[in-house]
Amino acid sequence: MKPSIAFAAAAAASLIVASAASAQDPAHPNIAGVWTLTAPVAAARTIDGKVPPLLPAARAVYEKHLAQAKAGDRSFDGVSDCLPLGMPYIQLIDKPIQILQKPHTIYFLYQENRLPRRAYIDQQHPDDLDTSYLGDSVAKWEGDTLVVDTTTMNDLTVLDASGLPHSDQLHVVERFRLVGGQLENRITITDLKTYSAPWTTVARYRKLPADYHMLEEVCRAQSLQAAPTGK
Amino acid sequence: MYLPTPNRRRIALAMGLMGGLVAAGAADAQAPRRNLNNGADVTLALTNPSSPGRPAPKGAAPPNPDMHDLQGHWWTSEFKPLLGPALGVPAKLKPKYMAILEARIRNKNKGIPEADASTQCWPHGTPRVMESPYPIEIVETPGMITILMETQHNVRRIYMNVPHTKGLGESFLGESVGHWEGDTLVVDAIGMNTRTFIDDEGTSHSNKQHVIERIRKIEGGAKLQIVNTIDDPETLDEPFSYSTTYHWRPDVRDQEYICEENNRNTVVDGITTAK
Numbered sequence: 001m002k003p004s005i006a007f008a009a010a011a012a013a014s015l016i017v018a019s020a021a022s023a024q025d026p027a028h029p030n031i032a033g034v035w036t037l038t039a040p041v042a043a044a045r046t047i048d049g050k051v052p053p054l055l056p057a058a059r060a061v062y063e064k065h066l067a068q069a070k071a072g073d074r075s076f077d078g079v080s081d082c083l084p085l086g087m088p089y090i091q092l093i094d095k096p097i098q099i100l101q102k103p104h105t106i107y108f109l110y111q112e113n114r115l116p117r118r119a120y121i122d123q124q125h126p127d128d129l130d131t132s133y134l135g136d137s138v139a140k141w142e143g144d145t146l147v148v149d150t151t152t153m154n155d156l157t158v159l160d161a162s163g164l165p166h167s168d169q170l171h172v173v174e175r176f177r178l179v180g181g182q183l184e185n186r187i188t189i190t191d192l193k194t195y196s197a198p199w200t201t202v203a204r205y206r207k208l209p210a211d212y213h214m215l216e217e218v219c220r221a222q223s224l225q226a227a228p229t230g231k
Numbered sequence: 232m233y234l235p236t237p238n239r240r241r242i243a244l245a246m247g248l249m250g251g252l253v254a255a256g257a258a259d260a261q262a263p264r265r266n267l268n269n270g271a272d273v274t275l276a277l278t279n280p281s282s283p284g285r286p287a288p289k290g291a292a293p294p295n296p297d298m299h300d301l302q303g304h305w306w307t308s309e310f311k312p313l314l315g316p317a318l319g320v321p322a323k324l325k326p327k328y329m330a331i332l333e334a335r336i337r338n339k340n341k342g343i344p345e346a347d348a349s350t351q352c353w354p355h356g357t358p359r360v361m362e363s364p365y366p367i368e369i370v371e372t373p374g375m376i377t378i379l380m381e382t383q384h385n386v387r388r389i390y391m392n393v394p395h396t397k398g399l400g401e402s403f404l405g406e407s408v409g410h411w412e413g414d415t416l417v418v419d420a421i422g423m424n425t426r427t428f429i430d431d432e433g434t435s436h437s438n439k440q441h442v443i444e445r446i447r448k449i450e451g452g453a454k455l456q457i458v459n460t461i462d463d464p465e466t467l468d469e470p471f472s473y474s475t476t477y478h479w480r481p482d483v484r485d486q487e488y489i490c491e492e493n494n495r496n497t498v499v500d501g502i503t504t505a506k
Contacts, residue, residue: 021300022371022391032372082352082491100372107370107379114354115384118485132487214388216402220352220491221426229398 025101029144031176032101034212035183035205041092043162044187044201052201058165058194065163076163078156082219084115084133086157087150087172088187092203093161098214106139106146113219119148131168133157146176159189167193182206265319267336274337277319277432278312283364284478286453292481294452298414301376301448304485305455305477306366312431314362314461316471321434322461323468328435335433348427352490354385354403356427357420358442358459361475366483376409376416381488389418401438403427416446429461437465453479 024032046052054062065076074080077089085093090110100107108117119139129136135153139146150172159166166189175186183205190198215225267275284306295303315321324332335345348355355363363382370377378387389409399406405423409416420442429436440463449456455477462470 021297021302022373022376024372084487084489084491100370100377102370102372105370107377109377109379109386113384113491114386116379116386126484133489134487213390213396213406214386215400216354216404218353218403221403223402225402226400228396228400231398 025103027103028101028141028146029178030101031106031146031178031183032099033210034096034098034208034214036096036208037092037094038182038204038206040094041160041203044088044092044160044164046199047202052164052189052199053196054164055194055196061165062163065158065165069163077158077161082113083156085112086133086159087117087135087153087170088174088189088203089157089160090115090117090134091174091185091187095217096208096212096214097205106148109214111214111217113217119146119150125149125151131155135170135172144177146174148174148176150174165194166191169193179204267313267321267333269319274340275333276340277336278339280312280318281310281364282308283310284308284366284480286478287480287482294448294450294479296448296452298448298452299411300371301369301416301446301455302371304366304368304480304483306480306483307362307364307475307477309362309475310364311362311473311475314359314430314434314459314473316473321432322429322471324434324466325468328466331435332433335428339432345433347431347433348403349431352383353426354383356423356429356436357387357404357407358444358461359427359429359431360385360387360404361444361457361459362430365488366480366485367477368483368485379485381486383490384488389416395419395421405440405442412445414447416444418442418444418446420444435466436461436463439463439465449476455479 024030044052068076078085084090090112091097093112095111098109100109104121106119106121108119115134117134117137119137121139123138125136125138129152131152131154133154133156135150137148137150139148153168153170155166155168158164169191171190173188177184185203185205186200187203188198188200189195215227217224265277266272267277311318313319313321321329321332338345354360360380363380365381367381368379370379374391376389376391378389380387385404387404387407389407391409393408395406395408399422401422401424403424403426405420407418407420409418423436423438423440425436425438428434440461443460445458447456448454456474458472458474460470460472
């Protein structure tokens with residue numbers, strides 16, 4: 001079948017088929033869509049703009065990472081091996097993030113090497129999980145705020161592009177809400193092996209046009225699909 | 232470097248199956264072997280099909296009978312190393328491309344398979360990505376049906392009731408658009424680059440490849456069936472069709488699949504071994 005014929009058939013079919021299955025989540029604010037940071041995050045900082053409260057050993061690691069980055073060596077963040085960036089780093093890079101919203105699950109689909117993250121609504125973390133790069137995310141709605149709780153991350157990643165370290169005790173809580181058309185994500189980091197106290201940073205995302213199509217990125221092929229020319 | 236957790240064993244097995252790396256394994260040698268075109272040339276031996284997915288265990292949530300709700304987890308019960316008009320029968324390739332397929336099969340049987348998408352952590356291309364021996368999840372949202380694949384963290388987006396994008400940039404999975412014809416989801420995919428093979432054995436395709444999938448629930452939703460039709464005026468003398476079925480698997484909880492980590496290690500009998 002030629003695509004044009006398929007489209008004609010599709011247009012006819014769409015008139016008679018209303019899919020209840022595709023309904024997303026009428027009971028909550030609609031955070032679905034493709035989002036991208038309002039500004040790149042060179043280094044995660046606390047809400048009052050400070051370096052997070054690193055414990056002495058962790059501070060030494062961070063200073064080493066800063067020096068490495070200055071010398072052009074990013075071996076600390078896994079990017080050069082095409083490994084996942086981990087949490088919350090993958091939420092803090094300047095690449096589109098698609099959110100699919102269903103009553104039972106929020107899906108974060110990253111352009112970054114096509115990685116997905118699922119946040120299961122009103123579920124508990126299983127108690128027998130292996131660690132992973134992106135951890136295990138469960139979520140609940142608190143009024144207009146989606147609270148996503150992520151645990152069980154491995155210690156092979158850093159928290160942000162500047163190389164803030166973490167341990168396998170990392171616990172990340174994100175609070176997403178719509179603010180003036182933007183999506184705000186207040187991220188609280190708790191990792192008492194690395195930081196003396198929990199700390200919070202804020203990321204903001206703007207929405208890309210509704211007809212934006214996610215592009216395919218394949219790190220190991222060093223390829224990013226070209227944007228359509230429209231011709 | 233890392234202990235082989237159950238998760239990593241699952242990864243290693245997937246890579247073996249999808250990469251044709253277990254073709255000469257001991258278990259395989261006991262099974263009947265077909266050669267390409269069923270000829271006598273054993274250097275053209277084909278890797279046996281397998282049955283990776285199982286039905287849902289007892290006590291799992293019953294299938295959803297709504298024919299237009301394909302959502303949830305599915306796991307194919309078929310793994311076909313060669314995709315063609317029938318099991319073990321190759322596509323009607325033009326002579327140049329048949330020669331390439333034969334060369335790839337001979338190299339595989341010599342234990343030096345040509346590096347393909349599996350071993351390089353690339354997406355497998357459309358429709359091969361649907362042949363993954365690991366679970367998939369389908370999500371329906373307004374205007375889009377998304378298929379999340381555990382294998383190589385691939386994401387396939389099917390844009391509903393729209394034409395293909397003008398000036399589309401090539402990609403591994405191409406662009407898929409879909410519409411419903413009665414109870415069948417019809418998906419039309421184009422725009423695949425030439426960095427993948429159609430199947431594990433190494434059937435070639437060009438960037439003119441055109442895939443149409445007819446996807447529907449069968450057996451009251453206990454299974455999902457996809458009938459694929461592949462056309463490629465560059466490589467094929469005629470289009471061919473085949474079907475793949477998947478079990479409804481509401482019990483599956485998604486696992487992180489990181490090929491990029493795993494392929495630092497070697498695969499021996501489906502178990503990861505650190506280099």
